[in-house]
Amino acid sequence: MNSTVFRLFGSGAILFFMLASVATLEFYGHIFEKGIGYYLKWQNPKRRQLGRAWETEHENTLAQRQVQSLLTSLNTKERNSESIDTLKTLVGTLNPSNLVSRKKFLQLYFDYPGQWARRIIDPWELLKIDSNKDWDRVLLSRSGQWITLSFIDPQNHPIHEVFLRLDILYEVQSTRTIQRGFLEEANFEEKRIFSIEDFLPLLQTLDPATQNNLFPDPKWFLQKDYHVTRVGIASESLPDRPEIALFGIEYKTDYYTNVLLIPVPLETSNNILSQIEQAVSDEFDDLYNQAGAS
C-alpha cells in the first residue's frame, strides 16, 4: 500500500514537476515555439519551394532566362554579322535579314575586289546618305524576289532604300570568289597560266572598262599586302553559264596563297588568251632566234 502510494505520489510529482517546468519554460522562454521553429529551420532545405513568393521568384527567373536567351541570340547574330568578311557573304546570306553597322558596311563595300559593289549603290550616293550624320546601320532583307538595303538612322527609320532584284544574288554568287590554293588547284591548265609580268603589259593595253571588269583596282592588293604572282585564263566556259569563263589571279598573303576567281565573258577570255599566247610565243621566238644567232 505504502509503496503504491509512494509510486503514485512519485509519478504525480514527476508529472507535476515536468508540466510545471514545461509551463514555466514555455511561459518565459517559448520553448515549444522555439523547438518547432528550430526543427523546421533544420528541415528547411529539404522542403519544396512552394507558395506565392516562390512563384514570383520562379517567374522572375523564367523571365530573366528568356531575356538572357534573347540577348544571347542577338549577340550571336551581331557577332555573325560582324564576322562577315566579304560583301558577297553579306548579300548572299540573308536569312531573312542581316544588320550591319555603317562602319562594317563601308568596310565591306570598299573592300570588294571589283566594280560589283558600285552596282548596288553608287559611292556618291553613300556620300549623300552620310551627309546629315544620321546613317547608323544597314539592314539587308529579302522579301520575295527582292532584296532591300535600308540605310537606317538610330531610330531605325530608313534614310534611303535600295531595291535589288534577287537575280543579283546569282550574279554575285558567280562573281569574284576567293579560293585558297594555287591556280592549278582551281583547275586552270598549266599552259594557260602566265606570270604577272607577262600579263600586265597586255592588261595595260585594254580599255579602262575591260580593265575594271577583268582586274580589281591594284589598291586592293597593295593595301592588303597581297602579292600578285600569276594569272590563269580558262579557255572553256562555266558549265552552267556557257557565255562565261573564269579568269584567276593568284596572290600570296603573309600566310597563304589564294586565287581570286573572276567570271569574264568567254569572248574576252579567248581574246586575252590569244593575245597573251601570241606575246609569249613572240617572246619565245625572239629568245630562240637570239640563241640561234649567237
Place this chain on the structure above:
Amino acid sequence: MILRFFEKILFALYALILLLAFSLAGVYFGLSGELPQLPQRLENINLSLPTEIYSNDGELLKVFGERLPVPLEKVSPFFLKAVVAVEDAHFYEHQGVDHKALVRALISNFKAKRIAQGGSTITQQLAKNLFFSFERKWVRKFKEILIALQMEASFSKDQILEAYCNQIYFGNGAYGVEEASHVYFGKSAEELSALQAALLAGLPNSPNNANPFTNYERAMARAGFVLDRMVKERMIGAAQKEEALSSSLELASPVEVNNPHQYFVNFVLDDLEKTYGKEFVYFGGLKIFTTLDARLQTEAQKAARSHLEGLDKRMGERSKSEPLQVALVSMENKTGAIRVLLGGRNYSHSQFNRAVSNNRMPGSSFKPFVYFTAMEKLGYSPASMVRDEPITMEIRGTQPWEPKNFEEDYAGDLILKKALMKSINVVSAKLIQQVGPEEVVKTARKFGVKSPLGAHMSLALGTSGASPLEMASAYGVIARLGMYVEPYLIQKIENFNGRVIYEHFYRSETRFPAKSIYPLLDMMQGVVDGGTGRTVRRMGFKHPAAGKTGTTNNFKDAWFTGFTRDYSTSVWVGYDSNEPMVDPKGRGLTGSGAAAPIWVFFMKKALENKSLVKFTVPDGVRIVQVNPTTGYLLEEGSSEPGMFVAVKDETVLTLPPLPSPPPALSSSQALSTLQQPEKTNDVPNF
C-alpha cells in the same frame, strides 16, 4: 479506491500528453510535404525588377511590378509603433504565436463554427502574404503558424517587421509602406506624421473599406482607433494622440484612373504577352519604348470628349442611360507607327478597347476597296459613267437584294468619282456584282484588312466588321500610294541595364502600283473637298486630305477615316449596345456629323505648325477635267461645269461627239451596268 482513481487520472494525463504529442507530430508529418521552404533572406523576397512603358515622346506611361522596399530606419517610428499596436501588440514578446490572441480567436471561431477571427501575429500575416492563399481554412492556418514559428527562429524581429512593412497591401495598388506613403500622402514613409502613420497602419486590415480616397470618414475613424491602441499600449501619450487628431491629414490627390493611354498600354501588353509570355512582360524588368505620342493621345481624348458631350446633349434622355462611345486610331504614314490609339471615351468607365475590336461594321468607309477592285479588275476609271437607279439583284439561294441609297433618292447618270463622293450605295452594289465579292475580299486583304470578311454582295456597303486600327492601316496604303507598312506599337525593348533585346525595323512592301492607287486617292480627296466628308473643309481643315465617311443601317455606327501625307486616322462613334444613334427629333448621327468633327479636331492638333503638303502625283497619271454626268472630256476653257479626275495615262477618254449628243440608250442596253470606256465609241465614259 482513491488511489486507483488517482492512478487512472495520472495515466489519463500521461496518455493525453502522449496522444497530443503524437497527434501534433502526425499532423506535422502529414503537412510537411506542403510546407514551403523559407528563403535565406527576407529583404528581397517577392521583389522583381519593374517593367516600364514609355511613349515615343519620353513620357513614362506605366510601371509594373514596382516595389519600393525601405529599411526600418527609413520608416517613421510613428508608423512602426502604430502597426505593432493595431496588428500585434505583443510582437516583441512572442515567438510567432500570440497565445492569448490565439485562444481568443479559437473560442470565437468555435462559437462561429468558422474562421471568423484570425488572431494572427505580424509574423503569421507575413507568412500568409508570402506563401499562402487567402482562403480561411484550418489547415492553411496551421501551416501559417508553423512557418511563422520557423520565421521567428530564422530571422530577427526587425527583419520580420521590415519585410512585413514592405510586403503588405495598403489598397489603391500600393504594396509596402513607402509606396503607400507616396500614393496617399505624396511623401516618403520616413516623413509620415502621427495621424498619417495611424491612418496607414489601419489600412492593411481593410484596404478597401478604410480607403481615405473613397471612405474618408471611415478611414479617419480607423485612424482614431489605431491612435487609441497606441495610447493603450503606451506607445504614445494621450496628449500626443489629441495633437495627432487635431493635425491636418494632408491627403494627396488620387491618381487619375482615367488615363487616356491605358487602352494603348493594355494593347501593347496583350501583344507582348502573345509573343513572349506573361512572365517576360511582368517580371522581365523591361523598358518598353512604344510609338504612342502621349501629347496627341491626350488631344485625341479631348477632341472626342468635347464633341461627344455635344452629341450627348443632342441625344437627350438617351444619353443618360448609355453614353456614346468612341474609338480613334492614328497612324504615321511614313513609318506605320501607331501614334494614337483611343479605345473608348473613358477608361475608368469602360476598359473595352473599341479601337482594335472588329465588332462594328465600317459601312460606306469600306467602299474605296470596292471601287478600287472594280477599277483594277474591270478597267474602269474615276471618269467611267454609271447610272444610279433602283435595282434588284438576284442572289442564288436567298431573297433578291434591293440596295437603297442613304436618302433613298437616285442621281441618275454620274461618273464613279462623283458616286464615291456622294457615297451612293447602288453604284457600290453594281460594282461588287460585276467584279465579284471574292475579288473585293482579296483587295481588302492586300490593303491589310485582317478581320473575317463575308464574300457576299452586301460587302459593298461595308457589312463585315473591321476595327478602326485596320481601317487606319488600310487607308495608310492609299496615302503611301500602294506601299503597305505593317502598323506597329513597339519601337524597342531594353532590359534593365539598357541592352536592346528587341527593336522594330521598318519594312515596306509595294502592294499596288502608285498609278493605280492615285486615282482612288483623288476620288477620296473629292469626298473631303465636296462630297459626304465636306464637313472637314467646312470646319476649316486646310491640309490636303482624303477620306471616306461611313454610316451603317439605322445610324448604329458613324465612321470617318481619312488621311493626309503624315497621318491616317480613323474615328468611330456609336453605342456599345448597338442601338441606333437617333435624336428625339428622329435625326440620326452620321459619319459626317458624329465622327468627322472629331477627326478634324484631332488632325488640326496633330498637324499644328506643319506646312500644307500635297499628295505627290505619280508618273503615269494625268489630271483631266470631265463632265461629271457623262464622263466626256471637257475642252480647255469650256463653260460646262466640270470635275477634275486623276486617271492612268493609258485610260482613253474622249471628247463628246459633235454636234448632236450621244444617242439615247435603252435601259437594257447600257447604264444599268458599267462598261469599259475603251471598248465603245457610243458611250465613251461609263
